[in-house]
Structures are given as C-alpha cells and as structure tokens.
Amino acid sequence: MVEWLPSSSTKILFVIGDPVSHSLSPPMHNKVIRSLGLDAVYLALRVTSDMLNSFISLVRLNNVLGFNVTIPHKVAVANLLDKLDKSAELTGCVNTVRIRNGVLEGFNTDVKGVEEPLKQTGFQGGGIAVIIGAGGGARAAALALLSMGCRVVVLNRSIERAISLRNHFAGKGFTVEVKSLDEAPEFLSRADVVVNATPVGMNSWEAPFPTKFLKRGQVLLDMVYTPHPTRLVKEASEKGVISIPGLEMLVHQAAESFEIWFGIKPPLDEMRNEALRRLRG
Numbered sequence: 001m002v003e004w005l006p007s008s009s010t011k012i013l014f015v016i017g018d019p020v021s022h023s024l025s026p027p028m029h030n031k032v033i034r035s036l037g038l039d040a041v042y043l044a045l046r047v048t049s050d051m052l053n054s055f056i057s058l059v060r061l062n063n064v065l066g067f068n069v070t071i072p073h074k075v076a077v078a079n080l081l082d083k084l085d086k087s088a089e090l091t092g093c094v095n096t097v098r099i100r101n102g103v104l105e106g107f108n109t110d111v112k113g114v115e116e117p118l119k120q121t122g123f124q125g126g127g128i129a130v131i132i133g134a135g136g137g138a139r140a141a142a143l144a145l146l147s148m149g150c151r152v153v154v155l156n157r158s159i160e161r162a163i164s165l166r167n168h169f170a171g172k173g174f175t176v177e178v179k180s181l182d183e184a185p186e187f188l189s190r191a192d193v194v195v196n197a198t199p200v201g202m203n204s205w206e207a208p209f210p211t212k213f214l215k216r217g218q219v220l221l222d223m224v225y226t227p228h229p230t231r232l233v234k235e236a237s238e239k240g241v242i243s244i245p246g247l248e249m250l251v252h253q254a255a256e257s258f259e260i261w262f263g264i265k266p267p268l269d270e271m272r273n274e275a276l277r278r279l280r281g
Contacts, residue, residue, distance in 0.1 A: 011040040016047040017070035031274040066098040074136035091139040096257040110140030113253030125149040127192030134162040138197035188213035216240030228279040
C-alpha cells in the first residue's frame, strides 16, 4: 500500500484559535480523512486576534477547503465572512467555515453538537434549560435548546455579557432569560437540562458550580472534554444525573463540519475512538 503524501492539489483544512495546541480536531479529522482515502489534511494553526483579518485574506487565495474556529474568534470571524447559514446568523457566531470559489460561508455546527447528544439521552425538549456561561458556546446551546422548546435561562459571572446574549436573541425573535450567578442554586435545582458552556474544569479538577444543586433525572451536558470525564460529569453522574461529557459535543459538531466540507457523513465511532485514544494518552 502506497503511503499518502500531500501534493499541490491536496485540500487544506485548519482549526484556528488562541490557544489551539490542545485541540483534538486534527487527529479526529485526519483519522477519518485517511480512512476514507481523501486527498486532504487538517492542521491546527494559532491565530491571534491581530492576525485574524490577514488569515481570512490568505485563505481566499490558497487551496483551503475550509476551517474550524475556536476561542476567542467565534463571534469576530462571523463579521468577516461573505455568507452565514441560518445557524450562524441566529447565534451570531461561527465555528465552521466552508470556502468555495473564494466565497467564505460560515456555519455553527456547535448547535448540532448540543442537540444530538441531548436527543440520544431520550430528552424530547421542553422544560427549563439552564446555561452556565454567555460566550460562543452558550449561544449555540441557547439556539439548540430554544429550538427544542425549552425555557432558556442563562447564568453568567458577567451580567453585562449575559445581557448582550439576551439582546442578540431578542433581536432574532427569541426570549432568553438572564439571571445572576447568585440565583444558581434555585434555577439549577429546578432545571430539566443544565449546560456548562464555560471553560471551567478544562485541564483541571475544578467544577463551574457545586453539584449539590443538581438532582437525579436531570440531564447535564458539559462542553469541556478534557479531562475525560471532568469533575462536573463525574460528580453529577454519581448523583444520578444523566451526564453527557464534552467529548460527545466535540464529535457531533466535528461530524457536521466534515459533512459540510466533503459532502460525506463521517464514521462517528471512528472520530470518537480517536479522540478517546488521545484523551487517555
């Protein structure tokens, strides 16, 4: 079997962010790209805020098929693209960009990354959904949960940032409630679904809130995927909470991105297994 080697016709994909060296996207995507025999390669590229405009200009002129976007560029990049699909337009942030004939179109596959794992637990929608955080991940979670008929309540340390999220969705015809973190015990105990959309717990044994406020039968999705499981997921599971690790959101959003770029549904198990292998070292 001849080993694959890149050539002048090889399609290039990136994940950009700052930092980005921790990303599991390159091994996940490259594993599937190689198994499907596609002539493409996926790379992690650190792009600072000062570099973002230059990066967008450069990818228009090269053999780039598209790229993923992570912290801190998901909102900023939306304003630099030519087109936005419905998910990106409604959230106001982008995590996936497809390039065709020099035209850059933005998508938000994080929305699907939230929806699919929730549905797989048997959650049918409705009830109270509490989101901790007010950044790009929280916007994706809010749209997913609103689309599932939930009453969405956002709790965030910075009330101003939470109000900005609320106002954004109000402008799109949606109602999102904003509460102070001081009110977390009340709303967490009443929630049907809880989503951690903060980075608290990433590469540490911290939790964004005490799990004593959670109760058996609730559904919890933690967007943080490393360590696996996080402290939040471990402690919540021990209380009888239906807990979804961040790995599931990562895999489902990645699969949606892959299909946008290649028009092929990738094997989810292969992506998941590669991510797990990397997480377990």
